[in-house]
Amino acid sequence: MTDDCTRFYIGGAWVAPRSAARMAVENPATERAVARIALANAADVDAAVAAARGAFAGWSATPVADRVAVLDRILGLTRARQIDLAAAITAEMGAPTDMALAEQAAVGVMHLEALLDALEGFEWTERLANGDTILREPVGVCGLITPWNWPINQIVLKVLPALAAGCTCVLKPSELTPLSAAIYADILHDAGVPAGVFNLVNGTGAEAGAALSQHPDVDMMSFTGSTRGGIAVTRDAADTVKRVTLELGGKSPNIVFADCGDDLAGRVEASVAECFLNSGQSCDAPTRMLVERPIYDTVCMLAARTAAQTVVGDPAVCGARIGPLAGRAQWDRVQSYIAGAMAQGARCIAGGSGKPDGLQIGHYARPTIFADVAPDMTIWREEVFGPVLSITPFDTEDAAIALANDTPYGLAGYIQTGDRDRALRVAGRLRAGMVHVNGTPLAGGSPFGGYRMSGNGREGGRLGLEEFLEVKTLHLPDDWR
Structure with a gap:
C-alpha cells in the first residue's frame, strides 16, 4: 500500500x-x-x-x-x-x-x-x-x-x-x-x-x-x-x-411484527447489528424500526441491550466491533442529529452524545438508540449516516406500511415476521427498491437501487450491465432478415 x-x-x-x-x-x-x-x-x-x-x-x-x-x-x-x-x-x-x-x-x-x-x-x-x-x-x-x-x-x-x-x-x-x-x-x-x-x-x-x-x-x-x-x-x-x-441516500424502514414469536430476540439483535454495520455508514441501513405495539417495550429493551453490548474500538484489532466514523465532519454531523433528537423529545435508551469511554482519539461515536420517536422528528426523517437507530410503535399492518412509506427516500425496506403471506403482502406495498425479509441479504447479481430520492437506475448483475448500454433498433427489408 x-x-x-x-x-x-x-x-x-x-x-x-x-x-x-x-x-x-x-x-x-x-x-x-x-x-x-x-x-x-x-x-x-x-x-x-x-x-x-x-x-x-x-x-x-x-x-x-x-x-x-x-x-x-x-x-x-x-x-x-x-x-x-x-x-x-x-x-x-x-x-x-x-x-x-x-x-x-x-x-x-x-x-x-x-x-x-x-x-x-x-x-x-x-x-x-x-x-x-x-x-x-x-x-x-x-x-x-x-x-x-x-x-x-x-x-x-x-x-x-x-x-x-x-x-x-x-x-x-x-x-x-x-x-x-x-x-x-x-x-x-x-x-x-x-x-x-x-x-x-x-x-x-x-x-x-x-x-x-x-x-x-x-x-x-x-x-x-x-x-x-x-x-x-x-x-x-x-x-x-x-x-x-x-x-x-436512504432512510430505510424495518417493520417488526409480533408474530416473530420465539425468533423475536434474534431478529431484533440482527436488526440493530445491521443498522450499526460499517458504523451506520450505509445508505440502505435499517435506521427506522417500526414495532407492533404489543411487543414494543420488549423490543426496546432488546435493542438497548444489543447497543450496550456493541463493541466500539480500534479497527486495526481483529474481532467483532464497529470502528470510527469516516472523519471529523461526519462525527460532527452525527452529534448534531443526536442532540437534535434529544431536544425534540425522543427518548434515548442507549448511547447518546459524545465519544465512548476510553476513545478520545479517533472519530468514534456511541451506538445510540432513540425510542418514542415521532414521525415528524428530524431524526426520523433525515439520513444520519452513523450508528443511530430510531424506534416507534404501530398498531395495524396498514399503519406500519403508511409509516414506512412516509419518506422521500425509497432505497430498502426490512420486514421481520413469522408469516410468509404477510411478508409477501407487505413487501408488495413498500415503496422501495429492495425488501429484506428476516435478515436475508442481497445476493450477488441482484439489482441494487431505489425509488424516488434514493436515485434511479440499478447496479449489479445483468441490470447493472444494461445501464451502460444503448439500444439501437435495426429495420431490415423482409428478404434480408
Missing part, C-alpha cells in the same frame, strides 16, 4: 497532475495523515476524458470474449490482493479489520463473479417478434463518481460493467478513500486493461466532479453519494443531455 497518491492514472500510466492543489488523507481512528493526494482541476479532467475518448473506438470494437478474458484476469488479481484492499480501507475510512476483509474487500470478488455470470448468454443482439432487430451497444465515455463508505463495492459496480459493455471511463473516487482506489487501478493495469480504457483522477466533487459531469465528451455519469451530490451531478450534466444514473 502506498501513501503517495499525488499522481493520476491516465492513458495507461501514472502521470503528474496539472493541478498544484494537494490534500492530506486522515486515518479516522488515529487522526493522523496516511496519504497525500493531488486534487484534480479541469485540465486534469480534460486529459483523462481525452484518453478515454481516444480509447473508445478500439475498446468498443473488441470482441466480447476478449473483454471477458480481461475481466477474468481482474478477478484473479482481485482475489490475490484482498488483504491489501482490506488494509487500505481500514486505514482510510476506519472499517474494522475483519469486516474490511470479509465484506468491504470481498464484495469486489462477489460482484465481478456475478457480472461474469450475467455475461454468459447475454443477448447483445435480439430479434423481435415483428422482425426487427435490437442491437445493444456501449454508451461511450463514462464519468464515474464513487463514495467513501463502501469504496471498492462502488468502484467495482461501476467500472467493471462499463468495461464489460465496451465503454471507457474516468473514475473519480472519494478524496477520503484514495488508497483502495489506487490499488484497484494497479489491478486493472496488471490485468491488461488497454491504455485509456480506464482512467483515475482524485479530487473534490465541487471541482473535479463538476468538471467531469459538465464535460461535453462524457456520454454518461454514474454517481453514488448523497442526494444533494446527486442533484448537483444531474444539474451539471443537464446542458449536455448525458445519461445520468444515481445511487443516493
Whole structure:
C-alpha cells in the first residue's frame, strides 16, 4: 500500500497532475495523515476524458470474449490482493479489520463473479417478434463518481460493467478513500486493461466532479453519494443531455411484527447489528424500526441491550466491533442529529452524545438508540449516516406500511415476521427498491437501487450491465432478415 497518491492514472500510466492543489488523507481512528493526494482541476479532467475518448473506438470494437478474458484476469488479481484492499480501507475510512476483509474487500470478488455470470448468454443482439432487430451497444465515455463508505463495492459496480459493455471511463473516487482506489487501478493495469480504457483522477466533487459531469465528451455519469451530490451531478450534466444514473441516500424502514414469536430476540439483535454495520455508514441501513405495539417495550429493551453490548474500538484489532466514523465532519454531523433528537423529545435508551469511554482519539461515536420517536422528528426523517437507530410503535399492518412509506427516500425496506403471506403482502406495498425479509441479504447479481430520492437506475448483475448500454433498433427489408 502506498501513501503517495499525488499522481493520476491516465492513458495507461501514472502521470503528474496539472493541478498544484494537494490534500492530506486522515486515518479516522488515529487522526493522523496516511496519504497525500493531488486534487484534480479541469485540465486534469480534460486529459483523462481525452484518453478515454481516444480509447473508445478500439475498446468498443473488441470482441466480447476478449473483454471477458480481461475481466477474468481482474478477478484473479482481485482475489490475490484482498488483504491489501482490506488494509487500505481500514486505514482510510476506519472499517474494522475483519469486516474490511470479509465484506468491504470481498464484495469486489462477489460482484465481478456475478457480472461474469450475467455475461454468459447475454443477448447483445435480439430479434423481435415483428422482425426487427435490437442491437445493444456501449454508451461511450463514462464519468464515474464513487463514495467513501463502501469504496471498492462502488468502484467495482461501476467500472467493471462499463468495461464489460465496451465503454471507457474516468473514475473519480472519494478524496477520503484514495488508497483502495489506487490499488484497484494497479489491478486493472496488471490485468491488461488497454491504455485509456480506464482512467483515475482524485479530487473534490465541487471541482473535479463538476468538471467531469459538465464535460461535453462524457456520454454518461454514474454517481453514488448523497442526494444533494446527486442533484448537483444531474444539474451539471443537464446542458449536455448525458445519461445520468444515481445511487443516493436512504432512510430505510424495518417493520417488526409480533408474530416473530420465539425468533423475536434474534431478529431484533440482527436488526440493530445491521443498522450499526460499517458504523451506520450505509445508505440502505435499517435506521427506522417500526414495532407492533404489543411487543414494543420488549423490543426496546432488546435493542438497548444489543447497543450496550456493541463493541466500539480500534479497527486495526481483529474481532467483532464497529470502528470510527469516516472523519471529523461526519462525527460532527452525527452529534448534531443526536442532540437534535434529544431536544425534540425522543427518548434515548442507549448511547447518546459524545465519544465512548476510553476513545478520545479517533472519530468514534456511541451506538445510540432513540425510542418514542415521532414521525415528524428530524431524526426520523433525515439520513444520519452513523450508528443511530430510531424506534416507534404501530398498531395495524396498514399503519406500519403508511409509516414506512412516509419518506422521500425509497432505497430498502426490512420486514421481520413469522408469516410468509404477510411478508409477501407487505413487501408488495413498500415503496422501495429492495425488501429484506428476516435478515436475508442481497445476493450477488441482484439489482441494487431505489425509488424516488434514493436515485434511479440499478447496479449489479445483468441490470447493472444494461445501464451502460444503448439500444439501437435495426429495420431490415423482409428478404434480408
